Amino acid sequence: MMRSNRLVALTIGTAFVAMQSAPAVAEGTSAGTTITNTATIDFRVGGIDQTEVVDTDSFDVDRKVNFVVTRASDPTTSVSPGEAGAVIAFDVGNLSNDAIDLVLAVTQSGTDDFDADNVTIYIDDGDNIFGGTDVAASLIDEIAADATVRVFVVSDISLAQSNGCPPSAPMAQI
Numbered sequence: 001m002m003r004s005n006r007l008v009a010l011t012i013g014t015a016f017v018a019m020q021s022a023p024a025v026a027e028g029t030s031a032g033t034t035i036t037n038t039a040t041i042d043f044r045v046g047g048i049d050q051t052e053v054v055d056t057d058s059f060d061v062d063r064k065v066n067f068v069v070t071r072a073s074d075p076t077t078s079v080s081p082g083e084a085g086a087v088i089a090f091d092v093g094n095l096s097n098d099a100i101d102l103v104l105a106v107t108q109s110g111t112d113d114f115d116a117d118n119v120t121i122y123i124d125d126g127d128n129i130f131g132g133t134d135v136a137a138s139l140i141d142e143i144a145a146d147a148t149v150r151v152f153v154v155s156d157i158s159l160a161q162s163n164g165c166p167p168s169a170p171m172a173q174i
Contacts, residue, residue, distance in 0.1 A: 030145070031063035031098035066095040067102065067143075072150060083157040086116070087130045090151050094143040102140045106153060116155035124150035
């Protein structure tokens with residue numbers, strides 16, 4: 001009898017350890033979704049059924065903020081002194097489990113001899129080509145979960161820039 005009690009205790013203890021060591025992952029579950037977990041323990045002692053123990057717990061999935069910015073155009077962008085409207089394209093992907101807003105800003109590296117002028121960020125109209133229907137913006141509003149938005153960083157290049165000067169491209173900060 002003592003041996004079977006130890007076996008039952010060991011089995012129950014092992015089950016609890018196994019449940020605690022497996023993390024709950026809500027990847028792909030929308031924010032605000034309620035998840036309910038139910039645990040049931042059904043066992044016998046000395047061949048006699050014991051009272052089943054059932055417990056339930058619920059929690060709401062939190063918002064996970066995760067996004068990625070990748071350069072959509074070639075790794076290098078060639079420009080000429082005096083060029084107006086040089087364009088660099090970036091894709092901003094929402095990897096979150098809910099819609100998010102992102103503020104856009106441009107900073108230029110202070111460690112080089114190259115600064116672009118009149119830098120403006122535009123949100124693509126959906127055709128992946130910079131054009132007259134793209135809208136200047138400082139905010140991407142409500143990027144849906146798993147959606148990608150293309151943005152264009154457009155700037156003018158000063159006549160004072162010399163050929164062969166390696167620029168640090170304006171960085172679109174999100």
